[in-house]
Amino acid sequence: xxxxxxxxxxxxxxxxxxxxxxxxxxxxxxxxxxxxxxxxxxxxxxxxxxxxxxxxxxxxxxxxxxxxxxxxxxxxxxxxxxxxxxxxxxxxxxxxxxxxxxxxxxxxxxxxxxxxxxxxxxxxxxxxxxxxxxxxxxxxxxxxxxxxxxxxxxxxxxxxxxxxxxxxxxxxxxxxxxxxxxxxxxxxxxxxxxxxxxxxxxxxxxxxxxxxxxxxxxxxxxxxxxxxxxxxxxxxxxxxxxxxxxxxxxxxxxxxxxxxxxxxxxxxxxxxxxxxxxxxxxxxxxxxxxxxxxxxxxxxxxxxxxxxxxxxxxxxxxxxxxxxxxxxxxxxxxxxxxxxxxxxxxxxxxxxxxxxxxxxxxxxxxxxxxxxxxxxxxxxxxxxxxxxxxxxxxxxxxxxxxxxxxxxxxxxxxxxxxxxxxxxxxxxxxxxxxxxxxxxxxxxxxxxxxxxxxxxxxxxxxxxxxxxxxxxxxxxxxxxxxxxxxxxxxxxxxxxxxxxxxxxxxxxxxxxxxxxxxxxxxxxxxxxxxxxxxxxxxxxxxxxxxxxxxxxxxxxxxxxxxxxxxxxxxxxxxxxxxxxxxxxxxxxxxxxxxxxxxxxxxxxxxxxxxxxxxxxxxxxx
Numbered sequence: 001x002x003x004x005x006x007x008x009x010x011x012x013x014x015x016x017x018x019x020x021x022x023x024x025x026x027x028x029x030x031x032x033x034x035x036x037x038x039x040x041x042x043x044x045x046x047x048x049x050x051x052x053x054x055x056x057x058x059x060x061x062x063x064x065x066x067x068x069x070x071x072x073x074x075x076x077x078x079x080x081x082x083x084x085x086x087x088x089x090x091x092x093x094x095x096x097x098x099x100x101x102x103x104x105x106x107x108x109x110x111x112x113x114x115x116x117x118x119x120x121x122x123x124x125x126x127x128x129x130x131x132x133x134x135x136x137x138x139x140x141x142x143x144x145x146x147x148x149x150x151x152x153x154x155x156x157x158x159x160x161x162x163x164x165x166x167x168x169x170x171x172x173x174x175x176x177x178x179x180x181x182x183x184x185x186x187x188x189x190x191x192x193x194x195x196x197x198x199x200x201x202x203x204x205x206x207x208x209x210x211x212x213x214x215x216x217x218x219x220x221x222x223x224x225x226x227x228x229x230x231x232x233x234x235x236x237x238x239x240x241x242x243x244x245x246x247x248x249x250x251x252x253x254x255x256x257x258x259x260x261x262x263x264x265x266x267x268x269x270x271x272x273x274x275x276x277x278x279x280x281x282x283x284x285x286x287x288x289x290x291x292x293x294x295x296x297x298x299x300x301x302x303x304x305x306x307x308x309x310x311x312x313x314x315x316x317x318x319x320x321x322x323x324x325x326x327x328x329x330x331x332x333x334x335x336x337x338x339x340x341x342x343x344x345x346x347x348x349x350x351x352x353x354x355x356x357x358x359x360x361x362x363x364x365x366x367x368x369x370x371x372x373x374x375x376x377x378x379x380x381x382x383x384x385x386x387x388x389x390x391x392x393x394x395x396x397x398x399x400x401x402x403x404x405x406x407x408x409x410x411x412x413x414x415x416x417x418x419x420x421x422x423x424x425x426x427x428x429x430x431x432x433x434x435x436x437x438x439x440x441x442x443x444x445x446x447x448x449x450x451x452x453x454x455x456x457x458x459x460x461x462x463x464x465x466x467x468x469x470x471x472x473x474x475x476x477x478x479x480x481x482x483x484x485x486x487x488x489x490x491x492x493x494x495x496x497x498x499x500x501x502x503x504x505x506x507x508x509x510x511x512x513x514x515x516x517x518x519x520x521x522x523x524x525x526x527x528x529x530x531x532x533x534x535x536x537x538x539x540x541x542x543x544x545x546x547x548x549x550x551x552x553x554x555x556x557x558x559x560x561x562x563x564x565x566x567x568x569x570x571x572x573x574x575x576x577x578x579x580x581x582x583x584x585x586x587x588x589x590x591x592x593x594x595x596x597x598x599x600x601x602x603x604x605x606x607x608x609x610x611x612x613x614x615x616x617x618x619x620x621x
Contacts, residue, residue, distance in 0.1 A: 104409045104431050107392050109385050111150040117235035118149035119284065120192070120396075121382035123338035123366035124159035124199065126373045127182055128166050128173065134398070135186065138369035138381060141402025143190055145383050151235045152192045155242065156183075157338035157366055158199025158288040172561075175204035175215055175248070180222035187223075195230045196223055198244035199288035199339065200256045200308070206558050212249050229264050231271050237279075237388065241271060242286040243311070253552045256308040258289035258339065265318060269325055277331035282412075284384070287311050290337040293323030293498035294363035295448065297348040299340055299375075304492065307503040307552055314552060323358070323498060330360040333391070333410070336382060343367040343378030344395045350408050352430045357498070362393070362410060362430065369398055388412075408432050449475040449485055449499045461526060465516040478518065479526040482549060486516065491528075491541070493550040503550030506530065506541060514539075567591050 109116045120142045127135055146152040161179035163172055173179050187194050202219060209215040220226065228244035245258045260268075275281040290296045292310045303309040312318040326332050342349065344367055351363045367380030379398035384391055390411035397403050409431045449455065457464045457476040464476050465486045475485030475494065483494040484505060491506035505528075514530045521527050528549070531538035543549050567589050574587040 104411060106406075107385065107387075107390065107409065107411075109150060109387060111148075113150070113387050114236040115238065115388035116150035117238055117384075117386055118146060118152045119234075119240070119382075119384035119386075120146050120152065120154040120190070121286070121336050121366050121384065122154070122156045123368045123381060124288075124341060124373060125156060125183065125186075126159055126162045126174075126201075126368070126370065127179070127186065128162040128164070128372070129178075129182060130166055131370070131372060134370035134372070134379065138379065138396075138398045138402075139186065139189055141396055141398055142381055142383075143192075144402060145396055145404060146190070146192050149385070153232065153234045153240060154187070154190050154192050154194035155240065155286050155336070156187060156194065156196040157286060157336070158197050158244065159201045159338065160196070160199070161201065161204075163201045163204060169207075171207040172204045174201040175206070175219075176208050177205070177218055177222065179205075180219055184222055184224070193232075193234075195232070195240075195242060196225065196244070197230075197242040197286050197288055198228055198246065200245055200248070200258045202245065203248035204557075206249065206561065212247055215248070216246060228260070229267060235387070237281050238386070239275060239281065239283045240286065241268065241283055243268060245288060249556070249558050251556050253314050254306055254308050254556070256306065256557065257313050258287065258308070259312050259314075260287070262318070265321060269321075272325055272329050272332065275331060277329070280388075281331045282333050282388075283329075283331050285332060285335045287335070287337050289313075289339040290363060290365065291322040291326075291335065292319050292495055292500045293326070293358060294335065294337075295348060295351045295358070295498075295500070296337070296363055296365050297340070297342060297346050298501065299342075303340065304501045304503060307550065309501065313502075316546065316548060320495070320497060326359040326361045327357060328359070332359060332361045334362045334364065334384070334393075336364050336366055336384075338366045338368075340365060341368050341373055341375045343374065343376050343380045344382075344407060345376070345378060347432075350393060350432065352408075352432070362408065364393055367395075371399075386410075406433050448501060449483065449494055455485075459518070461518045461520050463515060463517045476518070478528065479520075479524070480543075480547065482543070482547070484528065484549060486511070491516065491549075493548065502548070503552070505549045505551060510539075563591060 109118070122138075122142070125135065142154070146154065159174070160183040161174035161176070163174045165171060166173035167178070187196070198216075198219065203209075203212055203215040205215050205218070209218065216228070220228070228246050230242045231239060233239050243260045243264055246261050246264070247259050251257055251259065272283060275283060289309065289311045292313075294310075298304055298309045307313055310319055311322060326335070342365060344350070344365070349365045351358070353360055353362065364382065366382045367378055368374050369379055369381060371377070371379060377399075381396040381398065383394040383396050383404060385394065386392065390409065392406055393408040393410070395405040395407055397405060455474050457474050459476065460479055465472075465474055473485065473487045475483060477483055477496075481496050483496050483499065485492050485494060489508040489511060490504055491511060493502045493505050494500060495502055511530065514532050517529050517531065519527045519529050528541040529538050530541060541549065544552065571587050571589045574589060577583075578585070578587060
């Protein structure tokens with residue numbers, strides 16, 4: 001009765017009914033029923049526990065019903081969010097959030113008003129000296145948008161050069177002196193004040209510079225900077241603050257992580273807190289990657305599984321420091337980032353503070369200028385226009401000749417309202433404008449748990465997932481507070497405080513055909529177990545030494561590049577040898593990697609067998 005599209009089938013041989021489930025899954029979604037097969041009791045003790053099976057069936061039924069209705073609910077929510085503004089303060093103020101139907105008037109930016117400003121924001125440039133047409137065309141569009149505007153300022157979000165051999169030297173172009181000089185000329189051509197934050201590719205000059213410090217010095221010197229970060233007052237009581245990545249060779253895991261050092265984090269917090277909202281300050285922050293808690297769209301198959309979504313992604317403490325500062329500092333009004341090469345044509349390319357523990361801050365992703373770098377065919381930059389009353393977030397559409405599209409209007413309340421603990425907050429009225437460009441499928445979506453999604457498994461032990469449809473999702477808490485979930489046929493770990501995705505725990509090929517259960521370990525903790533019903537084997541998914549579960553397995557790019565060069569040299573040598581010996585075919589070269597880690601206490605018996613360095617997953621993505 002509760003789920004009319006769900007059939008519960010009780011059987012002592014549930015494996016025989018897989019064909020029923022398969023046939024039902026082929027029906028149209030609108031008329032599809034979900035068959036939940038529950039093993040029937042075979043004995044008196046089992047019969048006594050039979051109620052638990054029906055409880056389990058109800059849980060699965062609810063979860064699968066939610067899965068089928070997710071797209072419709074998402075489309076409805078998207079329409080609602082685009083059609084109405086939300087009054088939003090910080091987390092404590094969320095009960096006062098309101099929705100209205102009033103479209104705000106176009107904001108009047110008076111050039112004579114000392115609080116007026118205009119911000120041009122460039123996403124990942126990835127400049128390639130062989131292909132500059134889109135870059136220079138985009139520059140002309142932004143120049144026109146900033147010309148004559150009050151207090152113009154330009155920010156480049158990093159990843160300045162193409163991460164390829166663009167000159168025939170055999171070396172990456174990004175991070176080189178030649179790259180920095182081209183970018184300096186390009187940015188000077190905007191003829192407006194500007195600054196840059198470093199991205200994950202900006203210290204890749206590994207053949208020219210031996211250390212990150214040497215590479216960083218060249219980056220700063222050539223671009224006219226004295227430090228990786230920046231802070232400017234661009235208009236009366238309005239600041240822009242930038243944080244830049246400072247490591248590549250020294251990155252302990254993936255060098256595609258955007259990482260700012262502790263000195264910058266300390267400087268950032270001091271800078272923000274010394275310009276409080278109580279004195280009328282409004283601050284916009286810029287970083288190459290977004291922060292945990294921003295809820296911006298991420299790439300499940302790229303940045304999530306590789307552990308490089310968020311600023312300082314691999315540091316459990318540092319990564320959450322940024323959202324903590326945002327929550328505590330209502331003067332932070334906007335945070336802009338790039339990194340994902342995605343356009344602005346998604347409902348979550350801009351996220352709003354609607355009682356979701358994101359302070360008073362609007363988070364916004366920034367697209368790319370060049371078709372070569374775009375993941376979805378769009379070519380976008382950001383434009384922000386504002387004054388003491390609020391601001392507008394716009395898209396500069398380079399594919400449409402530089403036309404400016406209004407995406408969101410943000411206005412500040414005239415007064416601050418009292419709040420708990422003798423604090424105050426200034427609420428924000430947000431309106432997300434409708435536009436035809438949003439009418440498309442949800443490309444590159446990444447599921448993120450929420451308390452309202454109906455997919456939480458509320459149990460500390462027992463089965464949490466059975467092998468089924470790939471789109472089926474669920475999530476749960478381990479006893480130690482860690483949050484895990486199954487999505488797209490993988491187990492993913494999520495940050496416990498923000499529910500942001502952290503990384504992959506179990507891959508598709510390992511999870512395929514298996515069930516997931518949580519077992520009490522009798523010592524106050526729990527174990528995550530994968531098993532195949534009807535067999536005598538199971539796998540315990542062990543957490544990392546730091547307590548996290550997601551697998552930090554992506555190697556530092558500099559190390560990988562040097563390894564691949566050795567593989568290429570071996571392949572060339574082998575090809576010559578084969579020709580001399582008259583051996584037919586293409587050379588096949590394997591690579592033996594280290595270091596090797598294992599749960600064993602003795603190295604004897606551990607395999608060091610070489611692997612294909614370009615091995616691909618056996619199952620489709």
